[in-house]
Amino acid sequence: xxxxxxxxxxxxxKAAERAAREVSLLRFPEETRIVLxxxxxxxxxxxxxxxxxxxxxxxxxxxxxxxERKVASGNAAAQILTETRDHSYDLVxxxxxxxxxxxxxxxxxxxxxxxxxxxxxxxxxxxxNPDQLKKVLVCTSGEAPAAETLQKGGFLVSYTQAQVxxxxxxxxxxxxxxxQADDLLDTAxxxxxxxxxxxxxxxxxxxxxxxxxxxGPVIPILRHGLVLDQxxxxxxxxxxxxxxxxxxxxxxxxxxLEAFLEDVASDLIFEAPCSVLIV
Amino acid sequence: xxxxxxxxxxxxxxxxxxxxxxxxxxxxxxPLSPMFRHSFSVDSPASALGFGWLASSLLLSGSPVAATxxxxxxxxxxxxxxxxxxxSGSRLGAAFIVLVVGFIYMLRGKKRDISLGVGLxxxxxxxxxxPVVMAVGYFIMSKGWLGTWQxxxxxxxxxxxxxxxxxxxxxxxxxxxxNLLFPSGFLMMVGSLWLFDRAIPELNLQKTDLxxxxxxxxxxxxxxxxxxAITSLTMSVSVSLSLLxxxxxxxxxxxxxxxxxxxxxxxxxxxxxxxxxxLLSNPAAVTxxxxxxxxVTAVSLVILLTSYxxxxxxxERLVRFIGMSRYHLLVYLLLIFGVPFLLLWMG
Numbered sequence: 001x002x003x004x005x006x007x008x009x010x011x012x013x014k015a016a017e018r019a020a021r022e023v024s025l026l027r028f029p030e031e032t033r034i035v036l037x038x039x040x041x042x043x044x045x046x047x048x049x050x051x052x053x054x055x056x057x058x059x060x061x062x063x064x065x066x067x068e069r070k071v072a073s074g075n076a077a078a079q080i081l082t083e084t085r086d087h088s089y090d091l092v093x094x095x096x097x098x099x100x101x102x103x104x105x106x107x108x109x110x111x112x113x114x115x116x117x118x119x120x121x122x123x124x125x126x127x128x129n130p131d132q133l134k135k136v137l138v139c140t141s142g143e144a145p146a147a148e149t150l151q152k153g154g155f156l157v158s159y160t161q162a163q164v165x166x167x168x169x170x171x172x173x174x175x176x177x178x179x180q181a182d183d184l185l186d187t188a189x190x191x192x193x194x195x196x197x198x199x200x201x202x203x204x205x206x207x208x209x210x211x212x213x214x215x216g217p218v219i220p221i222l223r224h225g226l227v228l229d230q231x232x233x234x235x236x237x238x239x240x241x242x243x244x245x246x247x248x249x250x251x252x253x254x255x256x257l258e259a260f261l262e263d264v265a266s267d268l269i270f271e272a273p274c275s276v277l278i279v
Numbered sequence: 280x281x282x283x284x285x286x287x288x289x290x291x292x293x294x295x296x297x298x299x300x301x302x303x304x305x306x307x308x309x310p311l312s313p314m315f316r317h318s319f320s321v322d323s324p325a326s327a328l329g330f331g332w333l334a335s336s337l338l339l340s341g342s343p344v345a346a347t348x349x350x351x352x353x354x355x356x357x358x359x360x361x362x363x364x365x366x367s368g369s370r371l372g373a374a375f376i377v378l379v380v381g382f383i384y385m386l387r388g389k390k391r392d393i394s395l396g397v398g399l400x401x402x403x404x405x406x407x408x409x410p411v412v413m414a415v416g417y418f419i420m421s422k423g424w425l426g427t428w429q430x431x432x433x434x435x436x437x438x439x440x441x442x443x444x445x446x447x448x449x450x451x452x453x454x455x456x457x458n459l460l461f462p463s464g465f466l467m468m469v470g471s472l473w474l475f476d477r478a479i480p481e482l483n484l485q486k487t488d489l490x491x492x493x494x495x496x497x498x499x500x501x502x503x504x505x506x507x508a509i510t511s512l513t514m515s516v517s518v519s520l521s522l523l524x525x526x527x528x529x530x531x532x533x534x535x536x537x538x539x540x541x542x543x544x545x546x547x548x549x550x551x552x553x554x555x556x557x558l559l560s561n562p563a564a565v566t567x568x569x570x571x572x573x574x575v576t577a578v579s580l581v582i583l584l585t586s587y588x589x590x591x592x593x594x595e596r597l598v599r600f601i602g603m604s605r606y607h608l609l610v611y612l613l614l615i616f617g618v619p620f621l622l623l624w625m626g
Contacts, residue, residue, distance in 0.1 A: 172531030173396040175520065184531075226534055226595060228588075264497070 004032045008093045009080055012052040015095025019126040020059040022275055023093055025133045027159040034067045037083060039076040077114035084121055093124045122152055126275045130241040133160045138244040139167050139231055142201045149246035150205055152279045154212025164214050166205045167221045168198055169230040188222040198222055227264055232271045244277045289478035296471035300464045301350060301555055302448045307460025308354030315356055320623055324364035329622030331368025341373025343468045345552040349564045362567045367413050370405055378402055397537060399598045404541045408578050416574040476518060499539040499583050506543030514551045516544040538591050542579040546572055
């Protein structure tokens, strides 16, 4: 894809610098258009300090000689969403400022949280920077939207040469006498060999990732248990640098309905120890 | 149309048998009081808990035991605290059926940890919440908060009872020895609930290939309400659990769905017990059942709101640990049979 456009949101914090460093690690082509976006929450003649942009430009300079600056004013989340809707971007990058634990639920910063819920394009939430992106984990649910996750996610990590693990978690328990209980003991290799539904899905997933441009090794992985626990366990055990997941949000679906639907993506974002690319 | 009529007739028959059974047990309970107190040693909440637990384990169902406890309460054989404990025991033993199903699968050559998965999960959910449920329940009962809530049958229903049921009870009383009334009623109660299971039209949730319903059922609160709603129709946790099967064309249910479903089902499984309490027109019986329902709801809501993930992981670990070896399983089985015996003996 020529002429890629990436929006890096900055508030002048260290988190924004990490976000920029992660973009460098993804090794996008030099001609990629990078836009640094700052939203001042005060109106009027406020002059944006140089420190908002210059440290980030310094991080990006070796990979991207030209970086565009953009400034807007108003509510940060709303402005970022408007910018992504009005201009065509392939990726939005924000630095994660951390998660706090509320009375009943964990909370992210309100800006990141709102963007996460409403954005329609891939979003990279940067948590920590490794020295280089060596291992990427792509989660796939086995349903139709997984194809988009594999294609878009695969493309966005395709410049890294990283090893890509394609993970599917089977969380089922047998409840009927007719259920094929052997499926619940399969590894990725046996599932592929036996051509079970999960095995066939993993074959397709590996193929889609490779078609998206990933040239490094692609490893199919099948785990059994609670989805959230198994993904985080794989991230920990495999020491992955980046997690790629599909978004909970589906364009056109009512927000009221979405409130009742599963949202593994949100849970994973909270639990993942590494950066998360939400496709 | 014919199918609907068959289901309707079966339903009316099961209802008639249920009411008749309840009345027979009510009539027959009082003379059995000494036997119940001395031979079965049910003379304290602990022994009532053990008795309810063992009885429902042997019957593979909790509902007949719960209904029996109400008729014993109505006849003055046991007090409200003992009734509460016996109903709690009936829930602890009722889930045993799913473990039996797991064993049958094992005998048929299925792998141990897979066969026992749902059964163990269901048992462990009930066994882990009930100590807290009982503590909450006894606290509510001691405060008398639900004593003013009453559910009773309308007077027109009582007239029907007098016209149709009481004459039958009188006939049976003249035929049977007084000591046989209670056991006959009990057998009829088991039979009526069996008939009721067949009276429910087969609730087949539309098969989905991991479609929208699966997504809806991932949210703990949605599946909690779903479990409560379905079980209020089927009145049996195990029957309503089996309704999850069609959601997966392959006979699997998602682990994430099972636990909140069981939590919800554990509340509305008392609907038939509540109906029995209302039929007896005994305020204390109604209170005891309401306290059970409120206590299970309160404990379930606290889990869902504050420690859902922790709870699910703990149950998962326990299921894995017990299913890990035959030795673990044997110890667990000895415990779930040993504890009620111990309660009965010590109480």
